[in-house]
Amino acid sequence: MSTIDWSVQADTFKPEVRSLINGQHFDADGELYKKTSPIDLRSLSDIAILNEKEVNIAVNAARKAYNSRCWAGLPLTKRKEILFKFSDLINQHVGTLALLDCLEMGKSIHNLMYDDIPTGAASIRWFAEALDKVYDHCAPARDGALGTITSEPLGVVGAIIPWNYPMIMLAWKIAPALAMGNSVVLKPAEQSTYSAIKVAELALEAGIPPGVFNVVTGDGRTGQALASHMDVDGIFFTGSTEVGKLIMQYAAQSNLKKVALECGGKSPFIVLNSSKQLEYAAQSMARHVYFNQGQICSAASRLIIQAECEAEFLALLKQQINQYQPANPLLTDTRVGAMVSHQQLDKVVNYVEMAVQSGAEVFAGGKAVEPVKNGAFYQPTILTGVRNDMPIAQEEIFGPVVSVIRVKDTAEAVQVANQTKYGLAAAVWTDDFNTAHQVASQLRAGTVHVNAYGEDDATVPFGGMKQSGLGKDKSIWSLQQYAEMKTTWFRYS
Incomplete structure (x- = not known):
């Protein structure tokens, strides 16, 4: 059990609030999202609401990183090693991350330190460990021909996550996306943004190349810009059914990007x-x-x-x-x-x-x-x-x-x-x-x-039916959401 006086820590703590794009903190222009803590209405550091132009900068950085193959082209063993280190660094900074989320969205320090954050770190490790356990396929051979079915990264993945489980939701999205070799642009909820920025810093420290994991701050307008972007290959969302429906519209109205939604429930x-x-x-x-x-x-x-x-x-x-x-x-x-x-x-x-x-x-x-x-x-x-x-x-x-x-x-x-x-x-x-x-x-x-x-x-997928969404988080099945399935047909004599 921690003996830290978190109230004292909270009174003096100053979080980093700038987006992280292409490995550097980004000074945005324009509107701020005003923040207070639900614990006691104390003032918190405001975050920038990134506009369409600024989201485009993040997407371009992600695309450049993906095209360079600096991440997707690494041997699986190296990618796995970096993700393991990433998971370890999150556990090493559990106190800082817990304080950030506690102040922003009000969850107890205890549950953040002993549930949310370790579970998020474990999820990243789980998907890293699964990397070399999931195989591609070969179609039944016939004379003179061979068919292979392979999974390739989508490319640039947009992820929009809610505030209720900041670290777990983050990990459920970015872990399989990164494991499959994608570059990611993450838009955390405006009510729980600080920890996502810190996690992106830890990703760089772990060895994930600049541009591979980017965090953009903002509100629904920022999310719309990401979901509507013509150069984002897939958008992955957790949140309300009402917003999930909008995400599908944005995807359809732009480039028909791949969509997965984990929406509301009344279980x-x-x-x-x-x-x-x-x-x-x-x-x-x-x-x-x-x-x-x-x-x-x-x-x-x-x-x-x-x-x-x-x-x-x-x-x-x-x-x-x-x-x-x-x-x-x-x-x-x-x-x-x-x-x-x-x-x-x-x-x-x-x-x-x-x-x-x-x-x-x-x-x-x-x-x-x-x-x-x-x-x-x-x-x-x-x-x-x-x-x-x-x-x-x-x-x-x-x-x-x-x-x-x-x-x-x-x-x-x-x-x-x-x-x-x-x-x-x-x-x-x-x-x-x-x-x-x-x-x-x-x-x-x-x-x-x-x-x-x-x-x-x-080990098992999580996701809904009906208006609770489509697609799944967790398990090896979710890896396929962050990939394109390709058939290659060989003729030989």
Whole structure:
């Protein structure tokens, strides 16, 4: 456990805020994005909003680096060695990175140091290790001919990431992109930019050549310029469904670049009478909806439960709430920090108030709190009596709120679970193997958990169905997103 007084560190810390392009910090002109910390509204260093012309400079640097083959042309063993060093450097700077993200987006120092940042570093190492374990293919030979199927880098990759898991989201995008030999232009969320700049500095230190990994700061306009760029070969996005749809439009209206989107979710957590694991189910649900103030795309925010076990399960879930009460994220014993902004806090408050006005009841929580004066904090909340047609049950609010929907049987549970535009994740809890298999096969979600939630790892893909997006993060399958598949047909005699 760290003994550093992070509050003292925070008072004197001055982050680097300039974009990093072609191996150098870039002094942008024009508009600034004004920043305050959600912890206590303290002023933070503003970031530049890069315009189309400035994004073009970053893309040109990435293209020049790619064409030079300074990275893509390296032997796999050398590329792997550099990515290993990159991962190690991130772990060596965990405190600095944690403080940057804590101040900007309010997540607790503890969770950043012992979860987000090590997990991001491990992801980079995982993809580096996979480099020489993934093979190309050869088509069945026939007389006088041979077909090979090879994967080649896309070229210049644009990546746009959200603020809720800054280091993990960064790694899920840049690690496979770099592993495949691409050059990258990363646009981090304006609410969590500082750590991305620092990571780009560490990439240079590790030996990734200038121009191969660039970071551009800004807001949605900067992201639009990147997604619309005619010389970007692929755009990879994690964020809201609404913005994801815009990204697809930008890609189509420009050069029909490759697109992968990991968008929103409203994940069902089905608990059936046949489950005898209610205590563990309550622990799993609490962690994956209250952790990080509920700002999790796959948050288990819809509890779909049979009436006979509802009272027992809710009592167990309520007991878990004490572990997820928000507190000052700069204290090392805090597990849940602030919401990303007061605007996000207001959004959650409004959704809960609207649900109560429509007939839902507050079983636990339901209020904004101030463990730190002027901070953006919200209690872990349980709402009962929720109907599946209420906005609280259908829209992604990105807050620590569980909506409880009672159902009579398994068939209704599946029906309610699938009655949403989203399809990111889901869970079913039952001790009956046949029921588990049947329900899992019927749920329309990219990841279905059976008697578990959020326990998957880097070996399996993560991504959604329906309006939760297209394409996958993690696993060897995601590597192919950052590559073009080429067939070469040989005729010989």
